[in-house]
Amino acid sequence: MHSGWQVLVDGGRIVAAGPSLAVPAGAQRIALPGQTLLPGFIEGHSHLLLHPYDAVPWDDQVLKESEAYRVARAVVHAKDTLMAGFTTVRDLGTEGAGNADVGLKRAINEGLIPGPRMIIATRAIVASGSYAPKNDAHPVPQGAEEADGPNLVSAVRRQIGAGADVVKLYGDYRWRPGEGSRPTFSQAEIAAAVAAAHDAGRPVAVHANTAEAMRRASAAGVEVIEHGGEGDAATFTLMAKNRTVLCPTLAAGEAIARYRGWNGQEPAPADVQQDRATFQLAMKAGVPICMGGDVGVFAHGENAREMLAMAKAGMSNAAVLTAATAGNARYFGLNDRGSVAPGLLADLVAVPGDPLADLSIVARVQFVMKGGVVMKTAP
Numbered sequence: 001m002h003s004g005w006q007v008l009v010d011g012g013r014i015v016a017a018g019p020s021l022a023v024p025a026g027a028q029r030i031a032l033p034g035q036t037l038l039p040g041f042i043e044g045h046s047h048l049l050l051h052p053y054d055a056v057p058w059d060d061q062v063l064k065e066s067e068a069y070r071v072a073r074a075v076v077h078a079k080d081t082l083m084a085g086f087t088t089v090r091d092l093g094t095e096g097a098g099n100a101d102v103g104l105k106r107a108i109n110e111g112l113i114p115g116p117r118m119i120i121a122t123r124a125i126v127a128s129g130s131y132a133p134k135n136d137a138h139p140v141p142q143g144a145e146e147a148d149g150p151n152l153v154s155a156v157r158r159q160i161g162a163g164a165d166v167v168k169l170y171g172d173y174r175w176r177p178g179e180g181s182r183p184t185f186s187q188a189e190i191a192a193a194v195a196a197a198h199d200a201g202r203p204v205a206v207h208a209n210t211a212e213a214m215r216r217a218s219a220a221g222v223e224v225i226e227h228g229g230e231g232d233a234a235t236f237t238l239m240a241k242n243r244t245v246l247c248p249t250l251a252a253g254e255a256i257a258r259y260r261g262w263n264g265q266e267p268a269p270a271d272v273q274q275d276r277a278t279f280q281l282a283m284k285a286g287v288p289i290c291m292g293g294d295v296g297v298f299a300h301g302e303n304a305r306e307m308l309a310m311a312k313a314g315m316s317n318a319a320v321l322t323a324a325t326a327g328n329a330r331y332f333g334l335n336d337r338g339s340v341a342p343g344l345l346a347d348l349v350a351v352p353g354d355p356l357a358d359l360s361i362v363a364r365v366q367f368v369m370k371g372g373v374v375m376k377t378a379p
């Protein structure tokens with residue numbers, strides 16, 4: 001952190017940053033007294049096509065909401081996300097809304113609607129029979145594309161061709177409601193999917209909660225493991241060795257605990273405390289940890305809840321801020337953002353005060369610039 005610095009922006013990029021810059025004639029000056037300027041936050045795990053499950057259960061969103069309705073909601077979610085200071089999202093699957101993320105991303109990039117830069121996964125991929133919704137009477141549409149064996153590689157390639165920037169696999173899931181998660185794809189299946197994705201220059205994100213699915217994913221060379229709820233010391237040691245990133249999604253666990261009646265006060269319910277303990281195990285093992293809350297389970301625009309949850313679970317404020325900016329940029333291969341430095345995209349936010357002293361202000365972003373364009377200023 002520096003006091004009194006200036007940042008010069010031109011053509012959508014940061015040109016210079018320092019204590020006493022030469023100001024070009026005609027430059028617009030924006031003063032942010034008492035505020036801290038930061039790189040735009042990067043949401044590591046979003047679903048812009050979902051909305052909070054306490055209002056409409058996930059099954060009903062997938063089965064009873066039309067794609068048009070879901071897209072209309074997603075347009076609002078995209079704006080809420082940007083106004084909260086999240087200038088990039090890694091959006092990990094449309095959950096039954098087809099390839100709607102491809103069109104959403106295009107509309108944002110063309111400036112038709114305000115929203116974050118999107119890294120998208122399209123439909124995501126699950127093992128046949130493993131996912132949801134379940135309906136014992138009739139086959140029903142699923143929240144992701146089913147594929148196995150050689151067809152898994154075909155699905156990876158089709159999704160990339162359709163617009164996927166990242167390939168999302170579900171490495172484990174509960175096969176029937178009420179039971180625990182079990183691994184889905186075999187080691188050979190994951191390895192083949194990863195090879196196909198990497199040939200196309202796309203990273204792989206794997207949903208995994210069981211230690212075995214996490215082990216398989218890390219061994220296969222995936223970039224990020226999502227959730228990781230049952231990870232143990234051995235799993236995290238392997239992930240640290242392989243430099244596999246963990247996206248802990250603590251805020252989603254907290255949200256679900258609240259939907260089950262938790263009032264947010266300490267002591268937190270056992271599930272929440274277990275997630276914190278697992279997070280601490282991962283930190284202790286030296287696993288790279290991204291900032292991604294699985295937002296969509298809870299309200300878009302409240303993305304900062306994950307940052308606060310990480311701090312609550314024992315990460316320093318500085319490390320949380322790094323994870324949400326430079327960390328996520330590095331973990332997702334986004335070399336053009338994540339820091340305030342010459343040459344990078346002019347994606348900038350400001351918060352009222354010093355977030356190192358009081359992290360809670362990251363939930364009160366006052367100023368948002370995306371690509372050099374001011375999207376929000378304090379009222």
Ligand SMILES: [Zn+2]
Nearest residue numbers: 045047092294
């Ligand atoms: Zn998710």
